[in-house]
Structures are given as structure tokens and as C-alpha cells.
Amino acid sequence: MQKRTRYALGLALVAAVVVGAGAAARQDAVKTHIGHVTTGFQGTPNGQGLLPTALGEAKVAAQHAALAMKSEGNLDQMKLHVGHVLHALDPSAEPKGPGLGYGLARAAQGVAQHIQLAAKSDGASKNVMTHSTHVATSAENVVKWSAEIVAMAKEVRAATDAKAAAGHVAHINMLAQQIVAGVDADKNGQVGWQAGEGGLQQAETHMNLLLKGEGVAQ
Numbered sequence: 659m660q661k662r663t664r665y666a667l668g669l670a671l672v673a674a675v676v677v678g679a680g681a682a683a684r685q686d687a688v689k690t691h692i693g694h695v696t697t698g699f700q701g702t703p704n705g706q707g708l709l710p711t712a713l714g715e716a717k718v719a720a721q722h723a724a725l726a727m728k729s730e731g732n733l734d735q736m737k738l739h740v741g742h743v744l745h746a747l748d749p750s751a752e753p754k755g756p757g758l759g760y761g762l763a764r765a766a767q768g769v770a771q772h773i774q775l776a777a778k779s780d781g782a783s784k785n786v787m788t789h790s791t792h793v794a795t796s797a798e799n800v801v802k803w804s805a806e807i808v809a810m811a812k813e814v815r816a817a818t819d820a821k822a823a824a825g826h827v828a829h830i831n832m833l834a835q836q837i838v839a840g841v842d843a844d845k846n847g848q849v850g851w852q853a854g855e856g857g858l859q860q861a862e863t864h865m866n867l868l869l870k871g872e873g874v875a876q
Contacts, residue, residue: 688786691776692872695769695793696865703758708768709865712800713858715762716838719746719807722756723834726814726827733820736827743830744811747804751812762837763804769861770797785871792864796840796856803833803857 696707703711722742729735745755747762770793776782777790810826817823840849840857851860 687779688776688782691772691779692786692868694772695776696869699768699772702760702765708765708772709858709862711758711760712762712765712769712797713838713862714758715746715760715765716800716834716858718755718757719743719762720834720838722746723807723827723831727831730824730827731820733817733823736820736823737815737817740811740814740827740830743834744808744815747811748808751808763801763808766797766800766804766858770794770801773797773865783872786868789864789868789871792851792856793861793868795853796851796858796861796864799840799854799856800837800858800861803837807833807837 694707695709698705699708699711702708703714719742722739726736726739726743729739741752742755742757744752746757748764749755749757749759749761773790773793777787782790807830810830814823814826814830817826837857838859840855840860842849843852843854844850849855849857849860851864
């Protein structure tokens, strides 16, 4: 009888260990994808997270979009600064420039992908699932706006008339600024995370809320 009892207790202990290991593995998958967004991802500058990479590239793009605006009337200067914007967004389209060399569009797409993978992983909390939607939606806005800028940047670089190029430059500058700060598209007095509104600041805000909800110190 004692042997059977010890055997049953042993089986229960093994089962508990297996269940615990499985739960830990599931939680590790969530943490891994969150880490890719926030702290480290292979191939990024210095191996930093995808969101910091996107923010760094966006800062360069916004700065040079504004400089292109100030160069109105000077086609060569507009083309120069728009080329720098293009490099920050997509180095495959413009390999030289002051950006980080990774590309804003690629980094933002990575943010959306990995935060969604975190939410879809077994063991993801309600907090992760909720805020991942907010982060991913804002990041996807950035990808869309980046594609629009790339298309217009190519128009500027092909332009032969400063006045014609200036209209594209103004739109590029508007989009580059809202990539960072978002835009109050529905005119309700605030910028949300929703489609067409959220930019990288909103993605960062909701990423921080996600981390706070998971008990991760900022």
C-alpha cells in the first residue's frame, strides 16, 4: 500500500513538473516576442529592440523632411533632404544617408509582427492581448504612411521643377511628423492608437502600458 502511495505521489510530482515547465515555456515565448519589440532583435543597429529602432529612424526622417520644407525653391536641396528621408525609411531604395541603416518601414513592420506573435502565444495575458492590438495598429499605420512617403520621395527625386516638387515635399513632411506623433484623424481632440491615427508615440505609450501590466519596471 505504501509503495502504491509513493508511486502515485511520484507520478503527481512528475506531472506537476511537466505542467509547470510547459507553462514556463509558454510564458517565455510571450516574453521573447515582447523583448524583440523593446530590448533586442538580431540585425538591428547594436542589436536594439525594433521599437527603439523605428523611433530612431523616424527622428531622422522627420528632421530631414522639415529641412526639405525649408529648402522650398531649391530643387537640389529638396532632393538631398528627401533622399535622407528615403534612406531612413527604406535603405534598399536609398543606400546612403544619415539614418541607422535598418529602415523605419522594416522596423515598424517588425514591431507589428512580434507584438502580435506575443499576443498569440500560449500563456499570453489579457493585458498583453489588449495592448498588443493597440501597439500593432499604430505600427501598421506607420508602415502605411512610410510607403506613401517612399512613393512621393521618388517623385521628388525625379522632378525637374522646384514648384512641382514642393507640393510632394509638403505632404512628405506632414506624414513624417505624424509617423512620430500620430494624427487626430477623427478630430475629437486627441490622438488615439486606432487605424489612421496612432504613430510611434502611441505605440510606445501602449507598449509601456503593456509592460507595466506585466509588472516589468520601466
